[in-house]
Amino acid sequence: MTRTNKNRAVREARKTWSVVVVYEDDPARGRAVVFCDQLVGKFWARFEFDVSWWSFARLADAASATEAADRAIAADLIAFATNREGDFPPPVKTWVETWLTRRGDREGLLIDLLDPVVAAGGGEGWKQQYLRDAAHHGALDYLTQIPQDISLTIPDSLDSFSQRADTVTSLLDDILHQQTPPPNLTSKG
Helix, strand or coil: CCHHHHHHHHHCCCEEEEEEEEECCHHHHHHHHHHHHHHHHHHCCCEEEEEEEEEHHHHCCHHHHHHHHHHHHHCCEEEEECCCCCCCCHHHHHHHHHHHHHHCCCCCEEEEECCHHHHHHHCCCHHHHHHHHHHHHCCCEEECCCCCCCCCCCCCCHHHHHHHHHCCCHHHHHHHCCCCCCCCCCCCC
C-alpha cells in the first residue's frame, strides 16, 4: 500500500462508539437487542460499536459492578432497558452513582429504553424519573429513542477540542509529510 493510501485509510477510519447496555430481565434485554440492532443499522457506515451487556443481577456482584462502572465512565452511550414497575434495586443505584461521580463532565448519551406501557402513555415510573435525574446530574443527554445523529459534540467543549486536535486533515497531512530540504547552515561572510 502506498503512503497516500495509508494516509487515506487512517483519515477514513471510523470512530468506535463505546456502548454500555444495562437490562433488568430477559424481556428488557430483548428490547435492548432491538435498539442496538437499529443503532448499528443506522450508523454502521460511519461508526464502529463496542457494546457491553450488564444485567441487574451482574451489577449486584462487586467485581462485575467495578468492571461495568469502568466501562460506563468511558462510554459514549449508556442504555437502560427496564420494566416500568418498581424502583431500581440498591446495587444498581449504587453502581449508577459510582460511575456518575467518577465520569466528570464527559459528554455522552443516556438512553432510557422505555417499557412499552410507558412509551404508550402509561406515565413515567420511578425508574424513568431516576434515569432522567441521573442524566441531568451527569451532564448526559437523556433520550428515549435513537438519536438523529451521534457525531455531534458540544462546540467549545473539552471533547470538541480533543476531537479537533486528533483530526488529521488533508492539508495537515501534506504539511507533515512534505519533504523539505534542511536549512543552509553555512553563513556567508
